[in-house]
Amino acid sequence: MSLRSTDRRWGSVAKFFHWTTALLIIGNGIFGLLMDLADTPMQKIGWLALHKSIGLTVLALFLLRLLWRMGDRRPAEDPAPRWQQLAAHTVHGVLYLLILALPLSGWWFNSIAGKPLQFFKMFNLPALVAANHDQRHVAHGVHEYLFWFLVLVLVLHVAGALKHHLVDRDNTLLRMLPFRRLRNDTPTQGER
Amino acid sequence: MTSLKFAATLLLALAIPGVAGATDYAMQPAGSKLGFASTFQGQSFNGSFGKWTAAISYDASKLATSKFDVEVDLASVKTGDSDRDGALPGADFFNVAKFPKAHFVTTGFRQNGAQVIADGNLTLRGVTKPVSLDVTFKPQGTGATLDVSGSVKRLDFGVGGGEYADTSVIGADVKVNAHLVLTAK
Numbered sequence: 358m359s360l361r362s363t364d365r366r367w368g369s370v371a372k373f374f375h376w377t378t379a380l381l382i383i384g385n386g387i388f389g390l391l392m393d394l395a396d397t398p399m400q401k402i403g404w405l406a407l408h409k410s411i412g413l414t415v416l417a418l419f420l421l422r423l424l425w426r427m428g429d430r431r432p433a434e435d436p437a438p439r440w441q442q443l444a445a446h447t448v449h450g451v452l453y454l455l456i457l458a459l460p461l462s463g464w465w466f467n468s469i470a471g472k473p474l475q476f477f478k479m480f481n482l483p484a485l486v487a488a489n490h491d492q493r494h495v496a497h498g499v500h501e502y503l504f505w506f507l508v509l510v511l512v513l514h515v516a517g518a519l520k521h522h523l524v525d526r527d528n529t530l531l532r533m534l535p536f537r538r539l540r541n542d543t544p545t546q547g548e549r
Numbered sequence: 550m551t552s553l554k555f556a557a558t559l560l561l562a563l564a565i566p567g568v569a570g571a572t573d574y575a576m577q578p579a580g581s582k583l584g585f586a587s588t589f590q591g592q593s594f595n596g597s598f599g600k601w602t603a604a605i606s607y608d609a610s611k612l613a614t615s616k617f618d619v620e621v622d623l624a625s626v627k628t629g630d631s632d633r634d635g636a637l638p639g640a641d642f643f644n645v646a647k648f649p650k651a652h653f654v655t656t657g658f659r660q661n662g663a664q665v666i667a668d669g670n671l672t673l674r675g676v677t678k679p680v681s682l683d684v685t686f687k688p689q690g691t692g693a694t695l696d697v698s699g700s701v702k703r704l705d706f707g708v709g710g711g712e713y714a715d716t717s718v719i720g721a722d723v724k725v726n727a728h729l730v731l732t733a734k
Binding site for chain 1: 589590591592629630631636712713715717718
């Protein structure tokens with residue numbers, strides 16, 4: 358398995374970005390929804406600090422992923438009707454926007470609320486805007502509904518991948534999975 | 550000179566400055582401020598108390614008879630954050646229901662180079678501990694301005710104990726600073 362992507366499958370760096378982001382953003386989203394279950398104010402402060410740090414990690418991974426993607430090739434697309442390719446690209450584009458929008462809206466919400474933003478107790482990041490108590494609930498709503506929107510788009514993304522895998526029985530999902538051989542796997546040039 | 554006579558003379562000498570004591574001042578709430586600063590999650594924040602009183606007797610040349618006596622209404626705390634302002638008067642922090650006021654009274658003054666230092670006792674949340682403050686006193690006409698600054702360890706007084714004792718989240722040191730506008734009584 359190579360670090361770089363090939364004509365037939367994603368490289369391990371692309372896979373790492375894909376699955377780490379998926380795990381962190383879904384996990385952190387659910388974690389965020391459960392904040393009110395904290396037993397004590399201090400526990401909630403600790404949970405929120407962790408939630409913010411994970412969100413910043415997602416943001417950092419996203420920026421690194423964009424950089425990597427600029428220099429990485431992409432596997433050729435499996436044959437599909439034009440509308441399906443268009444739908445897949447749209448869903449990918451919106452997902453990218455949401456991966457960026459979720460941490461940024463959290464950062465913005467945190468700034469509106471006038472709270473500190475600390476990355477795993479290591480260093481602090483500045484506020485994006487001045488604190489404004491009146492906009493606190495609106496900012497919270499924006500951050501939360503963006504997550505629900507992401508869940509919706511994610512359902513489409515996963516449904517598409519499963520359709521390719523189970524109905525079309527092609528390599529669309531397999532080429533993004535780690536430690537899996539492709540169907541009809543004949544190594545092409547550039548892949549070992 | 551017998552030792553008894555020497556002792557009596559010494560006592561008299563010490564008592565003389567007390568006869569003409571330091572000047573008594575009244576604190577003017579307008580222009581005066583009692584503030585503090587600490588950190589939360591790596592970010593510093595400032596707070597202040599809206600209600601407090603100060604009885605000041607001071608003369609730089611009569612430090613032995615100078616005295617500060619300050620009482621602070623802890624429920625009047627403001628830090629610019631509604632969550633924090635809601636939490637500070639509670640049982641985990643100042644516990645104003647049981648200890649509504651903090652009290653600082655000097656026990657003596659000393660000179661450290663050019664700097665005058667006020668030693669005193671701070672009673673906060675039912676705990677009394679020594680606290681020292683740097684004093685900057687500037688006479689102005691019949692009045693004066695007085696600036697003091699110092700540092701207290703919040704856990705010495707049990708402010709934010711228990712689960713709030715984690716100083717990696719809430720800073721251990723609280724810097725105290727006050728600016729007093731004084732008029733002579």
